Amino acid sequence: MDLFIQLTLTGLTNGAILALAALGFVLIYKSSDVINFAQGEFLLVGAYVIFAMIAQVGLHWTIGMVLTLLIAVLLGVLVERLVLRPLIGEPIISVIMVTIGLSSLLRAIVSTIWGNQPKSFPPFIPSQPINILGATVGADRLWALVIAAVMLVLFNFFFTRSREGIAMRAVADDQQAALSMGISVKKIFAWAWSIAAATAAIGGALVANIVGVGPELAGFGLRVFPVVILGGLDSIPGAIVGGIIIGLLEAYTGGYIGQGLNQVLPFIVLIIILMIRPYGLFGQEIIERV
């Protein structure tokens, strides 16, 4: 029973971080139909920047976090301006290919600056073990859970209540019609990429705090795919629920069946989901009026 609770908590927290990375991914897909293969690298950059701020420059973690977010937003705007804007009007598939190039580029920049060796990280979020129902779990992991929950609420509010959020969904639905009501599609894309980079950076900081920094963090990006395909590529609640389910599945298989299989299982789930519900648990079905 203790093992079960332990695994559940680990799974939930891992899932929460996955969900954060997936949120940004969904956001970009929702507003521009682009599948961003560089999402994992956004997370990587976020982790290294916070590492540099705290461990190398020695800033307080709150200041470091704010600066990291600012840098992430800047990165999002830059990507939109330099990489995506010249591609407006080109087929979506070329944009997607460009994000693959972008992922290599970001990874190369990171390893040029910080090298390829994994580095340990002075935990900046309090991580003393906490006892829950007989299982112990680091406080930092619980924080990850709380932050993911807060982000979910904020995002949901943003997309259903704020004019900017509704405009973002409108752009996803029909770009030209959105343009005809004065919604600047360029501005919306810049917004989407900035927010995506920022949530990835938060995710990156949380992971770095728990396991340290290293180039393999980008692998998180790959694990985002089963999450978003399970939840639905264009669904925010889907990203969260998908993240939690994948996190739990990984933890349970790792604990009960054996390490190794837990790396594969999410992709097995992905294939099953694609067979029975290709638009995911919460994804938009294509509306057909007859």
Place this chain on the structure above:
Amino acid sequence: MLTLNNVEVIYNDVILVLKGMSMEVPEGKIVGLLGSNGAGKSTTLKAISGLLKPEDGEVTDGSIEFMGQEIHHMDAADIVRLGIFQVMEGRRVFEHLTTEENLIAGGYTRREMNLKPDLEMVYHYFPRLKERRHQIAGYLSGGEQQMLAIGRALMAKPKLMMLDEPSLGLAPLLVMEIFEIIQRINKEQGTTILLVEQNANLTLAVADYAYIMENGRIVLEGKPEDLRENADVREFYLGLTEVGQRKSYRDVKHYKRRKRWLS
């Protein structure tokens, strides 16, 4: 209020669609723009609202002036802010958004934070939208979607509303209802309306002035009363012929008369 002067539009650098289009829309009036398929009506509207760019179209000659300001080089978003709003052909509602979210998206350029009074104003014109305010717009009926498209335009409080074939694919009764509401909006809100249509009969019934387009330019214009009397308009647009009279083969060959317009 709006003046088009000898406007030329070219798509993809080669296809000349508007060939010296000139027209005028006076403030507070309803102006009709009639023409058959491919005459360039929609292109005219897109040239005004700045929506040509995403389709690789360009105004290459002439000028478009709105309230004394040249607008043919401006961005679509800035043109909306000036007070021109185009209701696009085929309704184009945001299918996955609710009715109310569609309306809020329509009010995107408004400075006010609170759009509640405007929502109420739209619901006042279209009570049916109020009933369906939380429904996903993709599942509304065609008539309701057209109402939503017009309501979305109302949310922006435009000075000039341009409607591109609002009657497209709707039952005749619904079309009547929508045209009545367009007239009411014009009277009560003081919104100038540029109405692009293929339905000549209805357009001539509501418009204060009308233009007829063929092949990228205006071929006829006038008050609806006068246009109704015009033999060509009667035959080509209203489908009226002298009932009961015998037709000779010469009359049937009306392409000759038509040809005079096209050249």
